[in-house]
Amino acid sequence: MKRNYWPLFFIGIFLFTFSLIVWTVVNAVKSPVSEDESFLRTYQDVDANYNDIINSNQKFLSKYDFSLDINDVNFDLTTDDIRYSQRVLEKHSKHKNLLKFDKQNDIKLFVIDKITKEKKAIDIVLKITLSSSNDFDILLKNDNFTNTSNEYVSTFKILEENNWNITGTFKVDGITGSIYIKTNAI
Numbered sequence: 001m002k003r004n005y006w007p008l009f010f011i012g013i014f015l016f017t018f019s020l021i022v023w024t025v026v027n028a029v030k031s032p033v034s035e036d037e038s039f040l041r042t043y044q045d046v047d048a049n050y051n052d053i054i055n056s057n058q059k060f061l062s063k064y065d066f067s068l069d070i071n072d073v074n075f076d077l078t079t080d081d082i083r084y085s086q087r088v089l090e091k092h093s094k095h096k097n098l099l100k101f102d103k104q105n106d107i108k109l110f111v112i113d114k115i116t117k118e119k120k121a122i123d124i125v126l127k128i129t130l131s132s133s134n135d136f137d138i139l140l141k142n143d144n145f146t147n148t149s150n151e152y153v154s155t156f157k158i159l160e161e162n163n164w165n166i167t168g169t170f171k172v173d174g175i176t177g178s179i180y181i182k183t184n185a186i
Helices: 006-030 043-063 086-092
Strands: 064-070 073-075 104-113 123-130 138-141 146-148 151-157 163-172 175-184
Touching: 043 064, 043 163, 043 175, 064 163, 064 175, 086 163, 086 175, 104 163, 138 151
Parallel strands: none
Antiparallel strands: 064 073, 064 104, 104 151, 123 138, 123 163, 146 151, 163 175
8 A cells, every 4th residue: 555645744834834833922922012102102092192292282382482402403393203214214314313322412491482482381201212122211301300490401311322212292381292303322
């Protein structure tokens, strides 16, 4: 009687495929997962409320002039970088090489009322985070800033030469403005 080895071949292929599936699942479970917290919210919350965030920024900018200086580079209340991947920013970014690696980075901000022209008190929550991990997050709140006549000044140190995201919210008189900047540290 002639032996047929085709069933053993199919069993071998099945076992090989099954072992690759198990290997993939085991490695995926071992990999660290960092949740994206753009605008200091979960991505699901940002997705559900993105229009509200942008409308709040427009309302904020209609009442106040916003100035954020990071290492002597001035920013308005921008969220444009959220549309771009890190690779696109490396080639086309206006915010390239903003942060200094292993040196003090200076940040200064203030808000001026458009009608009264006076500087307003701000409730600040600002986060500087790696684009790929939450391991080196720097969270700056009002306690981390020196407040002189409603002009807020602080310093922070970047501990890794990499791509970074700067995201935050600034609340003045119940109106919230949000910022999102992608950059790198050199």
